[in-house]
Amino acid sequence: MLSRLHIRLESLIVLIVLSAIMAMLSPVFLSVNNLFNIILATATFGVLAIGATFVISSAGLDLSLGSVLGLSSVVGAALVVTLEWPWYFAIIGSLFAGTMAGAVNGFIVTRGLVPAFIVTLGMLGIARGLALIISGGRGIYGLPNEILFLGQARPLGVPTPVFILAIVAIISHYILAHTRFGHHTLALGDNEAAAKATGIDISRQRMLLYMLSGLMAGIAGLIFTARVNTGDPTAGLNYELLAITAAIIGGTNLFGGRGSILGTMIGALIMGVLQNGLNLLAVQAYYQQMAIGIVLIAAVWLDQVRDQRRS
Amino acid sequence: MALLTMSGLKKSFGSIEVLRGIDLEINPSEVVGLVGDNGAGKSTLMKSITGVYSLDEGNIRFEDQNITSLAPGDRRARGIEMIYQDLALAPQQDIANNIFLGREPTKKLWGVLPSFVDKNKIDAEALSMIDRLGAQIPSIHVPVGRLSGGQQQTVAIARALTFDPKLVIMDEPTAALAVREVEGVLKLIDQMQNSGIAVILISHRLNDIFAACQRIVVLRRGSVIADLQQEATDMNEVVSYIVGAHG
Numbered sequence: 001m002l003s004r005l006h007i008r009l010e011s012l013i014v015l016i017v018l019s020a021i022m023a024m025l026s027p028v029f030l031s032v033n034n035l036f037n038i039i040l041a042t043a044t045f046g047v048l049a050i051g052a053t054f055v056i057s058s059a060g061l062d063l064s065l066g067s068v069l070g071l072s073s074v075v076g077a078a079l080v081v082t083l084e085w086p087w088y089f090a091i092i093g094s095l096f097a098g099t100m101a102g103a104v105n106g107f108i109v110t111r112g113l114v115p116a117f118i119v120t121l122g123m124l125g126i127a128r129g130l131a132l133i134i135s136g137g138r139g140i141y142g143l144p145n146e147i148l149f150l151g152q153a154r155p156l157g158v159p160t161p162v163f164i165l166a167i168v169a170i171i172s173h174y175i176l177a178h179t180r181f182g183h184h185t186l187a188l189g190d191n192e193a194a195a196k197a198t199g200i201d202i203s204r205q206r207m208l209l210y211m212l213s214g215l216m217a218g219i220a221g222l223i224f225t226a227r228v229n230t231g232d233p234t235a236g237l238n239y240e241l242l243a244i245t246a247a248i249i250g251g252t253n254l255f256g257g258r259g260s261i262l263g264t265m266i267g268a269l270i271m272g273v274l275q276n277g278l279n280l281l282a283v284q285a286y287y288q289q290m291a292i293g294i295v296l297i298a299a300v301w302l303d304q305v306r307d308q309r310r311s
Numbered sequence: 312m313a314l315l316t317m318s319g320l321k322k323s324f325g326s327i328e329v330l331r332g333i334d335l336e337i338n339p340s341e342v343v344g345l346v347g348d349n350g351a352g353k354s355t356l357m358k359s360i361t362g363v364y365s366l367d368e369g370n371i372r373f374e375d376q377n378i379t380s381l382a383p384g385d386r387r388a389r390g391i392e393m394i395y396q397d398l399a400l401a402p403q404q405d406i407a408n409n410i411f412l413g414r415e416p417t418k419k420l421w422g423v424l425p426s427f428v429d430k431n432k433i434d435a436e437a438l439s440m441i442d443r444l445g446a447q448i449p450s451i452h453v454p455v456g457r458l459s460g461g462q463q464q465t466v467a468i469a470r471a472l473t474f475d476p477k478l479v480i481m482d483e484p485t486a487a488l489a490v491r492e493v494e495g496v497l498k499l500i501d502q503m504q505n506s507g508i509a510v511i512l513i514s515h516r517l518n519d520i521f522a523a524c525q526r527i528v529v530l531r532r533g534s535v536i537a538d539l540q541q542e543a544t545d546m547n548e549v550v551s552y553i554v555g556a557h558g
Contacts, residue, residue: 178427180415183404187412190401197363197399198413198470199384257403310457 006177006260008251015270022277029280036159042272043161044069044220044227046265048236048243049250050172051216053264054209056247057176059189059256060116062213064105064123065220065243069236071127072098072221077140077231080147087144094222095215101127102214106207124240131233140231151226161223168219173261185209189256238289245296246271254300271295312375314339314509315360315391315478320369322355329355331533333369337478342500342510344520344541347530348553353513354396356530357480360511361393362386374477384413390477394484398467402456406448407437409455410470440469444499461492468499479503480511485519497523517546531555 022029048065055062076094079085101123108119153160176182184205188195196202217236224235250267252259271292278288313336320333329352337343347353358364360371362383370379378386400409408415411433420427438451446465448458455466464484471479481500485493500510500523514520520527521541529537529552537552551557 174420174424174427178420178430180417180426180428183408183412183415183428186404187401187408190403191399193397194399194401194412197361197383197393197395199382199387200413201382201384253403257401 006173006251007262007266008260011250011263011266011270014249015266015273018270018273018277022273022280026277026280029277034276034280036162038269038272038276039162039165040159040227041275042268043159043165044223044236045239045242045246045271046165046268047168047216047220047223048239049246049264049268050168050261051213052240052243052247053250053252053259053261054172054176054185054216055116055213056244056252056254057189057256057259058185058206058209059192060109060206060209061120062102062105062210063117063120063240064101064127065213065217066236066239066241067124067127067131068098068101068214068217069221069224069239070233071101071131071134072218073225073235074131074135074140074231074233076147076222077143077225078134080144081140081142081231087146090143090147090225091150091222094225095218098214098216098218098221099211100214101217102211103207105214106210109210110203110206128233131235135231135233137233139233141229143225143229143231147222147226148229149226151223151228161227164219164223168216169261169265176259176261181205181208186257186259189253189259191257241289241292241296242271245292245299248296248303249299254303313337314341314374316372317356317360318369318372320356320359320371321367322352322359322364323367329533330359330366333530333533333535335528335535335538337509337511339477340504340507340509341526342504342512342524344524344527345511345513345530346515346517346520346527346549346553351530351553352533353530354482357393357482357511357513360386360480361391387413387474390475391480392471392474392476392478393480394467394471394482396482396486398463400455400463400466403454405452405454406441406458406466407434407451409466410437410440410473412470414474436473437469440473441465444469444472445495460487461489464488464492464496468496472503476508478509478511480513482513483515484512485514485516493519517549520549521546529553 028034051065052062072094075097076090079089079093080087105119105123108114109116150160184200188202188205192202225231246267247264248254249270250263274291275288315337317333317335320330322330333356345353355364359366362381370377373389415428416432417426418429419425434451441448444465446462448462455463484496497519503510512523525541527539527541527549528535
């Protein structure tokens with residue numbers, strides 16, 4: 001059952017054990033409100049982690065996710081608040097800005113001269129800088145109600161961002177696990193020469209993957225804007241760390257060839273529970289950053305040990 | 312009429328001229344051995360036929376159509392398959408997915424959503440192809456990276472044969488195999504010829520070349536220096552061409 005859904009048993013166990021520990025340490029952890037807090041916080045970087053999963057399982061890397069989130073947030077808000085365009089331009093603008101940043105990443109990566117690590121590290125700087133320039137370094141406040149609905153409303157008692165994450169995750173899961181695009185993504189990450197020899201257009205595939213990753217950052221940027229009612233140029237700072245960690249502990253192979261969106265969602269929930277739990281226990285935010293970094297390194301370490309044992 | 316016609320193929324990597332004007336024809340259901348020393352240009356020539364490399368000059372016609380500028384996928388669709396020396400398999404994907412890599416059949420999910428890979432069909436057809444090749448494989452869902460060398464070879468062969476090819480290029484298919492498995496591959500080449508498939512066999516093992524091929528083409532420094540009928544030649548002559556000691 002789990003393997004049919006492409007979920008790893010280990011990550012599910014970690015999530016349950018971690019939640020049990022937090023529940024014992026803090027009485028409010030299991031309250032409905034707090035559980036919503038967890039998924040609400042998870043929603044933003046969970047969408048980013050979906051982008052990370054696609055790119056990493058193709059043996060690529062997107063370090064620009066967090067910065068592109070910030071750029072998308074600012075672009076969407078600037079169009080609607082500063083330029084006073086109709087509300088839906090916040091959606092179009094955010095998604096477009098994210099996709100275009102991804103397209104630039106993809107274009108340069110597919111030329112083959114600069115590795116993805118450097119291209120997306122460069123974009124991390126470029127997108128953040130651009131976000132600060134567009135916004136003049138200040139948040140752009142006061143979005144229309146239609147947009148705030150996407151971040152702050154609770155239809156059927158569930159926060160809208162949670163619906164958005166769920167829809168994006170389900171669609172993405174089917175794309176990665178059940179479409180030709182998904183099969184080709186994993187094959188490209190597994191053995192690029194084989195993918196090329198069997199007739200897969202690997203440049204096109206890469207281009208689309210980075211655009212998809214950018215689109216995810218755009219969606220995450222939109223959610224962020226709507227939640228805090230601000231186009232924030234510093235939004236998503238260090239979120240690439242969260243997103244990549246969630247993807248890896250969800251079972252994505254850092255070196256490509258294996259990845260699952262549902263696995264990544266478990267990974268994102270683990271990160272969400274960890275952050276939330278540490279908050280409830282009043283652990284300083286500085287330690288949380290350290291904890292996430294440690295989890296990332298440990299997850300890759302364990303994965304490598306497993307792979308070595310198997311072969 | 313020839314199945315495959317190569318005229319004036321030239322290819323350089325940097326300042327090194329690897330193919331220096333190759334002219335060669337392959338006929339339908341013909342088994343041609345391609346031999347030559349390391350660096351003679353055999354692999355480059357084959358990858359030019361499959362489209363993995365693009366040529367600097369010359370053109371390739373297949374079934375009387377110019378395919379010189381087609382992408383690898385389009386050439387596969389026309390019936391040109393290659394079994395690579397390194398097998399070109401994706402180790403973490405399962406056997407069935409490897410066999411159908413790049414050509415996954417699709418269906419509509421719930422009759423509406425397009426381009427969903429028909430995994431049931433892939434599994435069933437992959438299984439029947441593996442059975443036809445008479446291979447022992449634990450399950451069609453095992454990642455290819457966990458199979459033995461011979462089993463991986465079978466997967467690569469199955470991938471080449473699943474889509475009714477007209478020409479199959481085999482790059483050193485016997486190099487990594489045990490004696491018994493080599494016989495299996497030679498028998499398979501026989502079967503392919505009987506069902507109308509042309510085969511280009513690249514091998515360092517002249518025994519295998521003489522056992523399987525009617526025609527032997529020798530490549531030396533990027534040129535065809537001999538095109539021999541198997542009954543009219545012998546190993547000594549072929550070796551002397553390979554090392555450049557002939558005439």
